[in-house]
Amino acid sequence: MRFVDEFRDPELGRALAAEIASLAEPGRHYKVMEVCGGHTHSIYKYGIDDLLPDSVELVHGPGCPVCVIPMGRVDDGIAIARRPEVIFTCFGDMMRVPGSEGSLLDAKAAGADVRMVYSPLDALRIAKQNPEREVVFFAIGFETTAPSTALTLGRAKAEGVPNFSCVCNHVTIVPPLRALLESPDLRLDGFIGPGHVSTVVGARPFEFIPADYGKPVVISGFEPLDVLQSIQMILQQLVDDRCQVENQYRRVVPYDGNLRALEVMAEVFQLRPHFEWRGLGFISQSALRLSEAYADLDAERRFDVPGVRVADPKACQCGEVLKGVIKPWECKVFGTACTPERPIGTCMVSPEGACAAYYNYGRLAREREVV
Ligand code: SF4
Numbered sequence: 001m002r003f004v005d006e007f008r009d010p011e012l013g014r015a016l017a018a019e020i021a022s023l024a025e026p027g028r029h030y031k032v033m034e035v036c037g038g039h040t041h042s043i044y045k046y047g048i049d050d051l052l053p054d055s056v057e058l059v060h061g062p063g064c065p066v067c068v069i070p071m072g073r074v075d076d077g078i079a080i081a082r083r084p085e086v087i088f089t090c091f092g093d094m095m096r097v098p099g100s101e102g103s104l105l106d107a108k109a110a111g112a113d114v115r116m117v118y119s120p121l122d123a124l125r126i127a128k129q130n131p132e133r134e135v136v137f138f139a140i141g142f143e144t145t146a147p148s149t150a151l152t153l154g155r156a157k158a159e160g161v162p163n164f165s166c167v168c169n170h171v172t173i174v175p176p177l178r179a180l181l182e183s184p185d186l187r188l189d190g191f192i193g194p195g196h197v198s199t200v201v202g203a204r205p206f207e208f209i210p211a212d213y214g215k216p217v218v219i220s221g222f223e224p225l226d227v228l229q230s231i232q233m234i235l236q237q238l239v240d241d242r243c244q245v246e247n248q249y250r251r252v253v254p255y256d257g258n259l260r261a262l263e264v265m266a267e268v269f270q271l272r273p274h275f276e277w278r279g280l281g282f283i284s285q286s287a288l289r290l291s292e293a294y295a296d297l298d299a300e301r302r303f304d305v306p307g308v309r310v311a312d313p314k315a316c317q318c319g320e321v322l323k324g325v326i327k328p329w330e331c332k333v334f335g336t337a338c339t340p341e342r343p344i345g346t347c348m349v350s351p352e353g354a355c356a357a358y359y360n361y362g363r364l365a366r367e368r369e370v371v
Helices: 010-023 037-045 071-081 104-109 120-129 146-159 174-182 195-201 204-213 224-240 259-268 292-297 318-322 354-360 363-370
Strands: 030-036 056-063 086-090 114-116 134-141 164-170 190-193 217-219 245-247 269-271 274-277 281-284 288-290
Touching (some): 030 195, 030 224, 037 195, 037 224, 071 086, 071 134, 086 120, 104 114, 120 134, 120 146, 134 146, 146 164, 146 259, 146 292, 164 292, 174 204, 174 281, 190 204, 190 224, 195 204, 195 259, 204 217, 217 224, 259 269, 288 292, 318 354
Parallel strands (some): 030 056, 030 190, 086 114, 217 245
Antiparallel strands (some): 269 288, 274 281
16 A cells, blocks of 8 residues: 555665664663654554664653543533533543543443544534534644644634534643753653644744754654654764754655644634643643634633642553653553553553553563563
């Protein structure tokens, strides 16, 4: 299949792995963060880390949209979903994210009308089919999914669908990366840049990483050879004593992003002054809310929400996993009290979450064998 098979060629993979090994300086340890949960998933699905020398360590970043939703936002969603007049819609993964008193799936089991949708347009269609009910879409995701929410809100406004509204939890990628780079307990040598987000924002917003922090960034695709080539490009920059943003995913990512998508987002959203991230705390200007022009479609203004900050369960170490400080299997409840079937933390919910990826691809058993 075009754009798939040629990026999964085992011979080329082995050649790239050999090149990475030859670039790695003897006695030096390299820590490379893959920002995006999609990369984490690819790395464990294809065993990419098994091809790397021991001196090259991959560290998981905060780029899984489900993983960063704090418990308080889940509680806000559940409070709206419990209202008898509401049909509450969200993506499938989101339904399983634990709040302080259970998940949206638990709320559904208790009688709330919670429905899974594949896109915000599905939610808008449900609103048109049920004019006597209030239909709320719980929007999550980085800049990757924000344009589709923006376009849907634009359509709802243009078509005058009064019973449709949105809880906006969209977040932006640059502020958490800056927060990570400011963190004293994390030493990184480079970043595998988020390919999906970059299709919208482009590669340019990541220029602050080499400029202000002296670290290389390579925007990467998601096939095994994409990820391997990106690691090779990062090590090549380090060997050459260069430090810049490079775009390995040029077949999809324009350096300046998708201007039309950015335009639509700018019309529909505005930056929140601050937003809480699971495990990372409050980060200023790191999330979006609906702009004044779209205030009438903002579910947080239409309904009462608790808006209360809820601390993560004591056993949960998602914050350390999201910051790359520990590996998933180092969390005390990994694979025992916390599994994909019964997650305690968000990183075990979505297939893009580092804990779920480790668990689903048998890493727990492997790490135990090694130990
Ligand atoms: S194992 Fe569960 S609680 Fe621990 S970090 Fe992973 S998702 Fe969070």
